[in-house]
Amino acid sequence: MAEADPPKPKKLVASAPAVALLASAFVVATCGLIYELLASTLASYLLGDSVTQFSTVIGSYLFAMGMGSWFSRYVKKNELRLFVRTELLIAVIGGCSAAALFLLFPVIDHFRVALYGIVLAIGFLVGLEIPLLIRILRGYEFREVVSNVLTFDYVGALAASLLFPLILMPHLGMIRTGFLFGFFNAAVALALLFTLPKTIGFRVEKFASVLILIGLAAGFFASDRLQRWAEVAGYGEPVIYAVSTKHQRIVLTRRGDDLRLYLNGNLQFSSRDEYRYHEALVHPAMGRVAHPRNVLILGGGDGLAAREVLRHKEVEHLTLVDLDGEMTDLFAKTDMLTRLNGGSLTNAKMTVINADGFRWAREATGQYDAIIVDFPDPVDYSVGKLYTETFYRAARKLLAPGGMMVVQSTSPLVAPNAFWTVATTMESAGMQTRAYHAYVPSFGEWGFILAANGPIPDKANIPTGRFLTPEIAERMFDFPPDMARRPTPVNRLDNQALVREFADAWSRYEG
Helix, strand or coil, X not given: CCCCCCCCCECCCCCHHHHHHHHHHHHHHHHHHHHHHHHHHHHHHHHCCHHHHHHHHHHHHHHHXXXXXXXXXXXXXXXXXXXXXXXXXXXXXXXXXXXXXHHHCCCCCCHHHHHHHHHHHHHHHHHHHHHHHHHHCCCECHHHHHHHHHHHHXXXXXXXXXXXXXXXXXXXXXXXXXXXXXXXXXXXXXXXHHHCHHHCCCHHHHHXXXXXXXXXXXXXXXXXXXXXXXXXXXXXXXXXXXXXXXXXXXXXXXXXXXXXXXXXXXXEEECCCHHHHHHHHHHHHHCCCCCCCEEEEEECCCCHHHHHHCCCCCCCEEEEEECCHHHHHHHHHCHHHHHHHCCHXXXXXXXXXXXXXXXXXXXXXXXXXXEEEECCCCCXXXXXXXXXXXXXXXXXXXXXXXXXXXXXXXXXXCCHHHHHHHHHHHHHCCCEEEEEEEEECCCEEEEEEEEECCCCCCCCCXXXXXXXXXHHHHHCCCCCHHHCCCCCCCCCCCCCHHHHHHHHHHHHHHC
8 A cells, every 4th residue: 555645835825823923033033133232232331342342242142042043953842832932031031131231230240241141041042943933834835934934034133233223222222122122022922822723722821921011011111210220320329311312321420519421331521620631631732822713622522621722712713523412412501511611512602513523524624723632532443443543644634734633542540552552643643742641530640642743832821720730731741650651553443452452451450
């Protein structure tokens, strides 16, 4: 008697179960990549060095996905039940990941253990999902199953890569985004439970799905409070203002008369001693220009450097270029901040331009008698490009004859190699330099590099301020042996040597 032919695989038609399963592939891919991007971005915010953080997080995530796919071979039965439970686990771990990491950062010593533990867990579960999904659809024609599942998987990844930088980060922030996509994961699991015919007995999973959805929705609406708790724990000071713009996280804290600004968790100034920093930044350069009528500030969106520039009565026009419009608006319109910067951002002599300083400097054609460069420290490669030879060559072209430029250049005591790398790089761009330093209690010993297209005058017309006097300004150019100049590389776009030097020095200093 001849053997019966095996049943012919069904075509993958648009039935409700098939559509539900393929839609889940799209959501799985979208949510999985969102969690990966969240972890990478959060790590770069908290730990610095974005290239290292993105590389190690993505590599760990992909490795864990491979382990999850390999482990799926040991699943012999109940694939659908395991798929739903996996989806719910990802919803909980991935959805809460950003909130958990923000809350853990200020209270645990080994933050990277928590970070990579979460990344590996999510990666393992996501890697488990796709093989399970293909096996659940095994009754259909294999070629169609693989083709459709992978298509939806890759399209979901594209959707995530576009949504994250363009919509999610600028409008929702990291914590709210995590909860939202965790909700999507749990919603897909619940939809499968009510769509597929084989889930009648999945009462525990249905109940768990509803509870998880409620919990993630509550987390979504409590995101601002969770973010505030994390920041209060991290800063140790009352947070009076916090917002995530499309460029950065802006936080203002206040304790007594001490108002502090943090960008992405890094202190930018304390109102108790910022005058020391800004007087030292501005006046040694301005005082060496015969007639500083047209002045450019790159960075400095808080308007504090502009306040010092406007103390020079010869200034006729001041241009400030800062990336973040929300930053300059905040410091132009908030009473307690305008009192601090003297209303400099709304002064009649001021023009504020919100643009990327690197691109703007390369495209600008004006000439400036003084250029004040007040960018954040080179904590990652996106900021590090503002300290490269390419940037300084562009800035040099904007200097009028007899003009002076000054760059804030981190601590010559904590990070001497990074500090002198700035000087070496500016000299490589064709400028002459002189370095100096000042003590700012909130930061410690801080350094600056003066630069010009020709000789730098020894004498300067220094106005007497709260900190700076002509005598103090002269002493700032003396360096003790532990801060003395040493050989350093040129910081170029293709090597970003400064970012590595900066990160190494500060990591050793902060332990």
